[in-house]
Amino acid sequence: MNFHASSVGATRYVGERTPRKEDSRLLTGRGQFTDDIQLPGMMHIAYVRSPVARGRIVSINLEVAREMPGVQAIYTQADLAAIPVQMMSFFFTPIESPVSLLADGRVACVGDPVCMVIAETRAMAEDAAALVEMEIEEETPLVTIADAKTGPLVHPDKDDNIAAEMGDEDMLEEAIQPLLDKAPHVVTHTIRHQRIAQSPMECRACVASPDGSGEMTVWMGCQSPHLAARYLALVLGLPQESIRVIAKDVGGGFGLKNIPWREEVAVVVAARLFGRPLKWIEDRYEALTASSHAREQEVTLTIGLDDEGKLLAAWSDYACNNGAWPMGEDANIAVHMFMWPAHKLPAYGFVTRGWYTNTMGLGGYRGPWAMESLIRETTLDKAARKLGIDPIELRRKNLIYLPDQPVTSGMGIEVTDITPGECLEKLVANVDVAAFRKEQAEARKEGRYLGMGITTYIEPTGSAGSMQPMTGETVHVRIEPTGKVVAMLSTHSQGHGTATTMAQVIADRLGVAYEDISVFEGDSAIGAFSPGAAGSRQGVIAGGATWKATELLADKVRAVAAHLSNASVDAVTIDGGMVHVEGAPEMSRSLKELAEIAYGEPGRLPEGMATGLEAQFRYQPPPMTMTSAAHCCVVEVDAETGFVKILRWISSEDCGTVINPGVVEGQIAGGLAQAIGQVLLEEMPYDARGNPLAATFKDYLMPTIFDVPDFEYLHANTPSQTIGGMRGVGEGGAIIGPPTLVNAIADALSPFGELGGKKGEVTLPLTPSRILDVIEQRDVSGHSAHAAPVPAAAPVSAPAVPEAPVAETAAPVPAPAASASIDGDWDMTLKAPMGGQTFVAHFETQGTSLSGYLSAPEGQQDFSGGTIEGGRIKFEVKVDKPMKITLKYDIQLEGDTITGKCKMGMFGTAKVTAVRA
Amino acid sequence: MSEHKIELTVNGHRHAATVEARTGLGEFLREELGYTGTHLACEHGVCGACTVRVDGVAMRSCLMLAVQADGCEVTTVEGLAAPDGTFHRVQQALQDNFGLQCGFCTPGVAITLATVLQDNPSATTGEMEAAMSGHICRCTGYQGIRRAIRQLAGENA
């Protein structure tokens, strides 16, 4: 792609370390964060939260609290229920747990909001909140994934504690195990990832102000005001134009603020009921223990390799803790989709499940599927040690390089321009690995343990068009009559610097000074729908939209100038805010002069041209744009104390066209710092009664300046196929960082044994005592004693099929009534990875052959060629969206219900249920 | 709750107010006086976002009561730049080196560094980095802050 067209002047802004537009307000204390909003008559909210993890609410006594000075109202769920709410996931699918804004008769985790106190000041609200008396009949909570597999139901109306599940168990026996059995080498590795509190420095915050008749202005710490407004309208069943969300400055999001959650929605509902502006500012205790959490998961990966180290087959068994009220039930299918598309792996299968427990719900966090890189890269290194192959060589043998592409992975992901191998080559060309190995050997003689970890990864970024909220982006650029440039975007920065990078693109493509450009964003009243900061997409999609919109505007400027000068459009260039005509220097005009004509003297414009100087473009990019990288980290582990010191960290990444290296490196660095926190420091532990144990930043260890080394960058960039050629870079550091550091530590410890001991179970964070477990070959950390059993590894036996806990009230399953007719309409639910999908299934039988259609508001799909035998129904439906896959239904008719499964190509297998319509 | 009359100077402006004994200085500066540049990110003295300068000393305004600032001279991030808007050299160094992203931790970082340099205009990188031990930044991985420190110490960023 020729992304430096000749129409504009010589001054380049794309690729420059341009100082950020956001900084002048943020450095002088003039930012506008949600807590900075003060409105006349505004009241303050404090939540009363459950102190127990599970139980029935017997009574709530508000008498004393209501008498406290300044208290205006105390709401329980019974009050808020006056406005019905259906909570949704990020994908705009209904949350499947019976979640309500405040606890509805039961509490299911510590921190569950039970009452909302509204008072004149925050202090008064907190005083009163402390005096609300709750009697809760406490029950034994389920805390861990292991608890969830065997314990009573977290949500009594559910069939089991499985919040979501995908994958195909049969595939292990049918396809994978035979390959593993034949493989000369089989390596199994388990990782238990601790629970993380996302911890943006600004906690969640919401101000809701009811205006006029039924309108609401909401200031909210969010990742996209547009998405927040759409979400609120949807869950409250209101027209979207009645809700405006403003978020000028937000102190970090990292996935936590993807969607408004219970507390924010409750503020909006309460503001409607109360009729005055309300403010809720989460404090750090709430943020740590009750915002939502992320990452608690365990996975066992088994890989088979030949003698040369080539991958033959792989199987993984994955489980994640969804807590009681996840922001969307999740089995993390993306872990499996993105584990292997960059590798030559003949066969891969998995089972993946999310489990409900009595803990705080699962929310988003930078690179939610990051486990794919962590388990793959650590297992590959373990295999390299076992086979005695250099870990870089092992990767070279298995990675897909550019000449191998395009190629489609077993999971149906087509890659056309990924470069993990190329990034790796650039990395090893710049890091003297041989010299390091020598230094490492010398150091070991002195009792110093150095280690090097090298990893590669790819990441889907800029996703658009395959999931409801993941859309394209609209950009409006205008040259004002003053000659200054204004852009209206739907982007949102929680530190991303989008006003800076988008202004750079405009300056570059239009030929105007960066200083003369103002970017407006952060308000749902500006621009069109966009999910903002979600999935590393803004640089790619908003960048591409800005690129094209600006070129359209430049075309118009040149057309006007050519017309005025009687010159050809090709002879016109714009540079430094001046419009020049080649060969006629006397015809040069400032953009201001030209704009005055375009706005004020329509008669001088070309026939039929609209007045003014503005352009709008909506960019729908390719469905996914891949980013690749290879990283190297060098550590020293102190064998006495178990402390890890990071000596070097080099990133070699391909993020396409770099708009601003300062911004790009800042995104990588921020993600890497979070990775270091995850591997070494951060943890939100729970005790057996379901109490979260890290309540302050003295217990929850955030990385400080001393924990993070200087990062070095080797930019190995190749432009992508998007307009402008950008690739997303927001999440990458948090994805590739953890395996890079774990591998470096494992390498350092290799003289002592494998990290994770004989069982091969690595538990994060790698605290000094867990590292001493390896060095001293004994249980220093006390971890092994408490460890719950992990999913069985594939080569030993088939993966443990969890016994679904049975509801005490469950009715006996009726015997299959094979003779019942299936003909007619059924309300069918497919438990798809992005939430449940409900549609009408229509069946018509003729003997044993079956035809019909599936019908949803989005459209109807006919099918034929199905079969029905003894109540067992099989049919196939081909779909094109979100991608081309064949859905293979295999379901069983039992009286008036149908249950079974549907194989969905790369998405694995989903549960199907149906009842007669 | 007892109330107290206090007088203090903030960024060169004199303010008189009546405050509850329990009101924190950070809360008072933000809510009563409108200096919302001071951010409260933990309210328990660990993160450093709330740092302001009180009589020349960098203080955590979440751990200090407003009454304790009676008669004091306070500088918040709003008071760092010159009256004509020219950045303090700490602000300039942070901008030059991409030392901030979301900007929530930044006011405290800027006040601490400015205070270190006020006490010792030729403070070393080691001294300034040591002062950063009391600040948490979730966004930047401290890269730009460290480069800014090097620039302030006259080294190559």
Ligand code: FES
């Ligand atoms: S808010 Fe004062 S140290 Fe965190």
Ligand code: FES
């Ligand atoms: S810039 Fe966001 S916390 Fe430091």
